[in-house]
Amino acid sequence: MSLYNVSKEALIGSAALGAVFAVGLWIGGRQVPSYGILNTFKSHTGAKGNPLMGYVLDHSLREHPVLKKLKLRTLEHPENPMMVACEQAQLMANLAKLIKAKKAIEVGVFTGYNALNLALALPADGKVVACDVNEEFTSVGKPFWKEAGVEHKIDLRIQPALQTLDELVAAGEAETFDFAFIDADKANYDQYYEKCLLLIRKGGIIAIDNVLWEGKVLNPEKGDKDTQCIHKLNEKIHRDTRVNISMITVGDGLTLAFKL
Ligand SMILES: C[S@@+](CC[C@H](N)C(=O)[O-])C[C@H]1O[C@@H](n2cnc3c(N)ncnc32)[C@H](O)[C@@H]1O
Numbered sequence: 001m002s003l004y005n006v007s008k009e010a011l012i013g014s015a016a017l018g019a020v021f022a023v024g025l026w027i028g029g030r031q032v033p034s035y036g037i038l039n040t041f042k043s044h045t046g047a048k049g050n051p052l053m054g055y056v057l058d059h060s061l062r063e064h065p066v067l068k069k070l071k072l073r074t075l076e077h078p079e080n081p082m083m084v085a086c087e088q089a090q091l092m093a094n095l096a097k098l099i100k101a102k103k104a105i106e107v108g109v110f111t112g113y114n115a116l117n118l119a120l121a122l123p124a125d126g127k128v129v130a131c132d133v134n135e136e137f138t139s140v141g142k143p144f145w146k147e148a149g150v151e152h153k154i155d156l157r158i159q160p161a162l163q164t165l166d167e168l169v170a171a172g173e174a175e176t177f178d179f180a181f182i183d184a185d186k187a188n189y190d191q192y193y194e195k196c197l198l199l200i201r202k203g204g205i206i207a208i209d210n211v212l213w214e215g216k217v218l219n220p221e222k223g224d225k226d227t228q229c230i231h232k233l234n235e236k237i238h239r240d241t242r243v244n245i246s247m248i249t250v251g252d253g254l255t256l257a258f259k260l
């Protein structure tokens with residue numbers, strides 16, 4: 001068989017796969033939206049139905065044992081689709097280490113998977129300012145932060161994240177943070193981005209989650225404010241000369257903004 005035939009067959013194969021994904025896959029009673037061959041889902045919400053995604057996970061995940069325990073505990077929570085994708089968290093931990101991050105901000109903590117993930121990636125004197133409004137969610141994660149021995153690195157602030165970010169600026173901490181992960185209410189995304197841009201140093205990274213919003217950004221509906229906010233911010237960041245960027249198709253879509 002010639003190389004040409006192999007690649008042609010591969011192309012036909014992926015076109016067929018694309019057709020299946022275009023209408024979405026039903027996995028575990030939940031429709032997993034996908035567009036073309038780009039998957040916009042998190043591994044814990046259906047990747048097991050996608051063999052190639054399974055392969056990626058089997059050959060790349062190196063989850064800390066306590067992170068794994070926290071993930072399993074979070075899967076028992078009815079809101080578990082909100083949890084960050086572990087493959088995405090691992091990417092962010094690698095990036096944080098690459099830039100030798102010491103100070104991080106987590107906007108939207110939920111059960112604290114990524115807060116723990118970042119705390120594990122930071123040095124002993126590192127700090128994660130963790131912002132959430134819901135103590136019921138964050139209390140799930142706290143025992144695991146303790147078990148992993150990094151509880152002291154996580155500064156949990158239960159109040160609207162905008163207030164916490166303003167307090168950090170007022171306390172003179174502008175340009176002192178290395179890494180920020182924005183993953184809370186979508187209506188405030190633009191403000192979170194602007195405030196994190198103030199707080200991050202040059203060369204620091206802002207990671208913005210859900211930028212593909214299960215594919216809804218392709219066709220934002222009139223009444224759908226969340227999708228509109230995300231789409232508008234995507235357009236703004238694309239033109240934003242204050243940062244270099246990459247939009248990654250991991251999880252529900254992740255934009256990495258590197259502050260210039
Ligand atoms: C998608 S979840 C975060 C997931 C988390 N990053 C993780 O590692 O799994 C979104 C969180 O944002 C929180 N949230 C919603 N509105 C908020 C606000 N105004 N300020 C701070 N947190 C908020 C919710 O309580 C929820 O826990």
Ligand SMILES: *[C@@H]1O[C@H](CO)[C@@H](O)[C@H](O)[C@H]1NC(C)=O
Binds near residue numbers: 244260
């Ligand atoms: C940002 O991107 C431009 C190209 O688009 C490149 O020339 C520049 O070196 C980048 N800056 C940094 C700090 O990576």
